Amino acid sequence: MPSKNFENRQWFYVKRPAARVGPEHYELRETTLNGELSANEVIVRARYISVDPYMRIQQHERNTYDVPHPLGIVQRAGTVGQVMASASERFREGDWVLGYNGWQLFDKCHANDLQKLDPDAAPVSTALGVLGMPGRTAWFGLMEAGRPRPGDTLVVSGAAGAVGSLVAQFGKRAGCRVVGIAGGAAKCRYLIDTLGLDGAVDYRAFSDTQTLAEDLANEIQRQTGGVDVYFDNVGGVITDAVIPLIKLRARIIICGTISQYDGGLDHPDLAPRFLQHMLFKRASIQGILARDFTQRMDEMRAVVEPWVKAKEIVFEETFVDGFEQLPEALNMLFEGRNLGKLLVRV
Amino acid sequence: MPSKNFENRQWFYVKRPAARVGPEHYELRETTLNGELSANEVIVRARYISVDPYMRIQQHERNTYDVPHPLGIVQRAGTVGQVMASASERFREGDWVLGYNGWQLFDKCHANDLQKLDPDAAPVSTALGVLGMPGRTAWFGLMEAGRPRPGDTLVVSGAAGAVGSLVAQFGKRAGCRVVGIAGGAAKCRYLIDTLGLDGAVDYRAFSDTQTLAEDLANEIQRQTGGVDVYFDNVGGVITDAVIPLIKLRARIIICGTISQYDGGLDHPDLAPRFLQHMLFKRASIQGILARDFTQRMDEMRAVVEPWVKAKEIVFEETFVDGFEQLPEALNMLFEGRNLGKLLVRV
Numbered sequence: 001m002p003s004k005n006f007e008n009r010q011w012f013y014v015k016r017p018a019a020r021v022g023p024e025h026y027e028l029r030e031t032t033l034n035g036e037l038s039a040n041e042v043i044v045r046a047r048y049i050s051v052d053p054y055m056r057i058q059q060h061e062r063n064t065y066d067v068p069h070p071l072g073i074v075q076r077a078g079t080v081g082q083v084m085a086s087a088s089e090r091f092r093e094g095d096w097v098l099g100y101n102g103w104q105l106f107d108k109c110h111a112n113d114l115q116k117l118d119p120d121a122a123p124v125s126t127a128l129g130v131l132g133m134p135g136r137t138a139w140f141g142l143m144e145a146g147r148p149r150p151g152d153t154l155v156v157s158g159a160a161g162a163v164g165s166l167v168a169q170f171g172k173r174a175g176c177r178v179v180g181i182a183g184g185a186a187k188c189r190y191l192i193d194t195l196g197l198d199g200a201v202d203y204r205a206f207s208d209t210q211t212l213a214e215d216l217a218n219e220i221q222r223q224t225g226g227v228d229v230y231f232d233n234v235g236g237v238i239t240d241a242v243i244p245l246i247k248l249r250a251r252i253i254i255c256g257t258i259s260q261y262d263g264g265l266d267h268p269d270l271a272p273r274f275l276q277h278m279l280f281k282r283a284s285i286q287g288i289l290a291r292d293f294t295q296r297m298d299e300m301r302a303v304v305e306p307w308v309k310a311k312e313i314v315f316e317e318t319f320v321d322g323f324e325q326l327p328e329a330l331n332m333l334f335e336g337r338n339l340g341k342l343l344v345r346v
Numbered sequence: 347m348p349s350k351n352f353e354n355r356q357w358f359y360v361k362r363p364a365a366r367v368g369p370e371h372y373e374l375r376e377t378t379l380n381g382e383l384s385a386n387e388v389i390v391r392a393r394y395i396s397v398d399p400y401m402r403i404q405q406h407e408r409n410t411y412d413v414p415h416p417l418g419i420v421q422r423a424g425t426v427g428q429v430m431a432s433a434s435e436r437f438r439e440g441d442w443v444l445g446y447n448g449w450q451l452f453d454k455c456h457a458n459d460l461q462k463l464d465p466d467a468a469p470v471s472t473a474l475g476v477l478g479m480p481g482r483t484a485w486f487g488l489m490e491a492g493r494p495r496p497g498d499t500l501v502v503s504g505a506a507g508a509v510g511s512l513v514a515q516f517g518k519r520a521g522c523r524v525v526g527i528a529g530g531a532a533k534c535r536y537l538i539d540t541l542g543l544d545g546a547v548d549y550r551a552f553s554d555t556q557t558l559a560e561d562l563a564n565e566i567q568r569q570t571g572g573v574d575v576y577f578d579n580v581g582g583v584i585t586d587a588v589i590p591l592i593k594l595r596a597r598i599i600i601c602g603t604i605s606q607y608d609g610g611l612d613h614p615d616l617a618p619r620f621l622q623h624m625l626f627k628r629a630s631i632q633g634i635l636a637r638d639f640t641q642r643m644d645e646m647r648a649v650v651e652p653w654v655k656a657k658e659i660v661f662e663e664t665f666v667d668g669f670e671q672l673p674e675a676l677n678m679l680f681e682g683r684n685l686g687k688l689l690v691r692v
Contacts, residue, residue, distance in 0.1 A: 065626040235621055254624045270616040275581055278600045278633035280411040285631040287624035 003035035006043065006084070011103035011326050013059075013075045016068075019262045020334055021056050023327040026075065026103075033106045037087035040111045044101055049323075049344045050078040050128045051330040052162075053233075056261040064265055065289060075103040075326070078133060080117065080124050091116065098127040103326050105346060122308050129341035130166060130308055130315035131301060133290045137255060138166035139300040140293040143174070145253045145286040146229045150175030153224045155242055158233030159197070160187040161333075162341040163255060167231045168197055169313050179223050181216075181238055183336045190339060195314055199223040203238055213272075216241035235259050236271075243274045250283040261334065316340025349381035352389065352430070357449035357672050359405075359421045362414075365608045366680055367402050369673040372421065372449075379452045383433035386457045390447055395669075395690045396424040396474045397676040398508075399579075402607040410611060411635060421449040421672070424479060426463065426470050437462065444473040449672050451692060468654050475687035476512060476654055476661035477647060479636045483601060484512035485646045486639040489520070491599045491632040492575045496521030499570045501588055504579030505543070506533040508687040509601060513577045514543055515659050525569050527562075527584055529682045536685060541660055545569040549584055559618075562587035581605050582617075589620045596629040608680065662686025 008031045015025045035043065055077070058069040069076060079101040083091045088111030091097065096117040101107035117124045122131055129135060141163075148154060154171040158164040159180025168191065171178045179199035180191040188200035201223060206215040216238060220227070226247040232239050235257025246252070260268070277283065293300070307313040318338040320329040323346040332338055354377045361371045381389065401423070404415040415422060425447040429437045434457035437443065442463040447453035463470045468477055475481060487509075494500060500517040504510040505526025514537065517524045525545035526537040534546035547569060552561040562584060566573070572593040578585055581603025592598070606614070623629065639646070653659040664684040666675040669692040678684055 063626075064622070065628075232621075235619070239621065254621050257619075257622050257625065260619060260622060264619070265622050268618040268620065268622070271619050272614040273581070273603075273606060273610070273617050274614065275578075275585065275600050275631070275633075276410070276603050276606060276611050276614070278631055279603065279635065280409075280633070282411075282633045282635055282638055284633070285621070285624055287621075287626070287628045287630070289625065289628055292628055 003037065004085070005035045006033040006045075006106040008033045008104060008106045009323055010074045010105075011323075012072065013069060014071060016061065016071065017056075017059055017263075020331060021059060021327070022331045025059075026327040028324060033108060035085060037085060037108070040088045041086075041108055042083055042088050042091050042097075042111050042114060043085040043106060043108050044079070044081040044097055044099055044114065045084045045106055046079045046081040046101060046104065046346050048080040048125045048128055049103055049326060049346055051326065051333060051342050051344060052077070052133070053256055053258045053261060053333055055330060056334070057265065060263070060265045062266055076100065077102050078128050079107075080127050086111070096124045098132065105323060122305060125317055125341075125343055126308060126315060128343060129162060129317060130313065131305060134162040134341060135166055135304060136293050136297060136300050137288070137290040138163045138170060139304060140296065141253050141255050141288045142167050142170050142229075142231060144293075145288050146231060146251050148174040148176050148229055152176045152228035153226065153247075154178045154229040154231065155181065155220065155224060155227045156231045156233070157181045157238050157242070158256070158258065159191055159195075159200070160336075160339055161233060162338075164231070164233050165195060165314065165316060165340050168195055171229070171231075172196060176229065177224075179220065181220070181234070187336075187339065194316075213237050213240040217245060221245050229253070231255060233258060240271050240274070243277050246277060246281050246283050248281050248283075250281055252283065252285040254285060254287040258334065314340075318342045320344045322346070349383065350431070351381045352379040352391075352452040354379045354450060354452045355669055356420045356451075357669075359415060359419065360417060362407065362417065363402075363405055363609075366677065367405060367673070368677045371405075372673040374670060379454060381431060383431060383454070386434045387432075387454055388429055388434050388437050388443075388457050388460060389431040389452060389454050390425070390427040390443055390445055390460065391430045391452055392425045392427040392447060392450065392692050394426040394471045394474055395449055395672060395692055397672065397679060397688050397690060398423070398479070399602055399604045399607060399679055401676060402680065403611065406609070406611045408612055422446065423448050424474050425453075426473050432457070442470045444478065451669060468651060471663060471687075471689055472654060472661060474689060475508060475663060476659065477651060480508040480687060481512055481650060482639050482643060482646050483634070483636040484509045484516060485650060486642065487599050487601050487634045488513050488516050488575075488577060490639075491634050492517075492577060492597050494520040494522050494575055498522045498574035499572065499593075500524045500575040500577065501527065501566065501570060501573045502577045502579070503527045503584050503588070504602070504604060505537055505541075505546070506682075506685055507579060508684075510577070510579050511541060511660065511662060511686050514541055517575070517577075518542060522575065523570075525566065527566070527580070533682075533685065540662075559583050559586040563591060567591050575599070577601060579604060586617050586620070589623050592623060592627050592629050594627050594629075596627055598629065598631040600631060600633040604680065660686075664688045666690045668692070
């Protein structure tokens, strides 16, 4: 039987952004994917394509946690899709799979690079969110590096985002008092009303950039009385404000510094020194990445999947429709236009 | 028998320094100590009085790890002295003791606040150095927070100081490659020739303050190839230079930030943001203070005292003679005029 070819669409990463990333750094190409399969190859049709803040990290000029994302190739990304053709015994046409197939409609890959999803166990899109990389980051970041104890005050920056919204809820379940920081009144209402947090701080409510760190610090101090665990997705001025508020033996988890991703990793800006607070409070900072816990997914799923099934946890998803929207959707992350996990439905 | 009184000399802390601390912030007073003793009281005559960088921390306006040192009282300090009179069964005249008796020749205190020293076990002054607070800081800071492994590259700032010189040697004994940072060619020779370190970086060799962090970073990188453990006594530009050089899962121990003690704790200066490096390398920062390990002195002594007895470790002491020299001796710490532990002999 002659193999069928696939009319493909692909977003190529073609230009390094100096500041905010957007459509001008990508090129949409229409190509044809040869449908011939070698042993164990599979062709996947993407249904949900991920946009994540880490993508912008990899677009910096210098090495970060990896070498820079090469120019001239399809943007790498996590994807959930369906098998269209398979030369693997493990996959059949129609199977839902999680892969790292990038910003393209079709991809041919080795069966070992795919993970089968059970659509009856949880919505398949959660494999890119609460039951995927962001969930793993939130779970192990908080539980291992944060070591939350009942009664602790947990502050989460980026609290309405994919990772932050989960950290905040995991913190509540661990018995913490949780205060989230987010941008805008609507998000802050969401933190209180939907996620059930104990407090919310709208960093956009403080318009004087000269006194922003101080104003923020005063408000966070007012709402918390001091911070035992700070889960940081954001960095920058928000972190400047939180660190002086830490309590004895506080744990600070650096999960992201999204405020610095518009070029600030190549050319860091200046901020007040703060290591003295680590000394005074004998506090710790721990940087974490999702990849450190890839081998422990089962541990996380064993705890979190029942919460997802029972709808005991809010796993908000913001969907953008249309393959052509991918670069703009990535941009949305840096403008904070998402609640929870941002996905492009294609 | 009528009790004997003691003609005392005391250094009162009378004025908060705005920058460098010196004699103008102290007042020398001659007083008389009433020799009458209540039950369990002891009168101690100081022989060695300590000057330590932490004293300057406590002179900041804001709370640091403690409330500020009060004005108008005798400067608090660790002391080694001899018992002159005792109403305690535990102490006899002539006994050597460790106490926290402050900058004064004589003090009357409760027997519970003294610890008997055995002059045959080790030179009594070591109770303020290698077998005392600085030794404890170095030992637990490195071994617990630093978790050194054979083959690790350990960088120590303030490497010729009381704590740093011990950390460096403990690191060698733990199988690390150790590079010390110190000010001046003489100290750097000492690090190599006397302490046996693998490398030394003289931060004073770089005179261009505009490029100091970069020049230092280049030199440290050249000598280390990357840093697994950074034991920081100094902070400031030296730390700015080291942090971007950390390797995967590096451990940074914040034991002091002496470069910032001339008022910088109240009014922190600006420095390049660096938390992204914690993320990239999944590295950790841990603040430590000697007091966290007070209850574990025996553990440290069990390991280190035999090294001291066998002279397998260099426990350099710089002595300044004369009670009236105390404020100036404290100042010396901030000018780096000491090798190892600085003590005033009185």
